[in-house]
Amino acid sequence: MKEEKKVAQPAGRWKFLLLMLAVYPVVGFLNPDLAGQALAGFKSMVMKVIPILGLVFIALFAVNLLLNPERIKKHLGRDSGIMGWFYAVIGGILISGPPYVLYPMLGEFKRLGVRNSLIAVYLYNRNVKIPFLPVMAYYFGLRYTVVVSVLIILFSLLNGLLVGRLTE
């Protein structure tokens, strides 16, 4: 429960944003080219993120509406057993998205009772991105791609155990 107290720090979030907003004029003064590149990149990223956030809002709303803590705890909670680990591995491989989009959703899952170890397993398996595997194979070869992907899945379980042991 200590952990939950640390999660709620609204002032820290605003301070972080204000800090970043204060850094930009300083960078702009010292290195206008860099600040210009950074602002252009920020604008382009925001335009990409807005539609994704719309989808996340719908998904989060559906989670809050349809899933209750009991159901979540049953499948991904402390007593979910081996199936919980299985769901976390498969979910991580199949459900993709940038971390800044996934963290709010995972935060909700955590609030509903999902174990830290399963969240860690889910996040680790996001690295087996099926649509990107051909690109990896193109640069590093098929054998390398298969070896790395299998190792990620195996190590994700160890990762979940360690993170769970150290945080729960």
Add this chain to the structure above:
Amino acid sequence: MRKAFFQTIGVFKTALPILTGVLLLINLLDPILRSRYSRWFTGDYLGDSLIGAVAGSLSFGIPITSYIAGGELLAKGVSLLAVTAFIMSWSTVGLVMMPLEASFLGRKFALVRNAVNFGFAVLIAVCTDLLLKVLG
């Protein structure tokens, strides 16, 4: 339904300031880091794997970008071990994303997970290198 709606609004209210801050930070660091990757490597087999893991931890972007950057590093003579550590930590360790991760999943969780992932990036790189040598 009303309750679910306001719960979702609450999550967004929490997420937006830190998300905006993280996006500002990412876009500021990205142009600085991207042009410097190849200068960081020294040619030391094991040392380069740590440098690769650090470089990947500081970076952010979709994995394809790390594959392209990794491919370029390989072409410049950086070892496969270092490049694998770079690719692994690129997608598993997110120093820039830590404020966002910590705000939703807890500071301890974010710190422990990123530290464990950093170690695993090097470990997976070593295992990959060894396995590929064994497989021929």
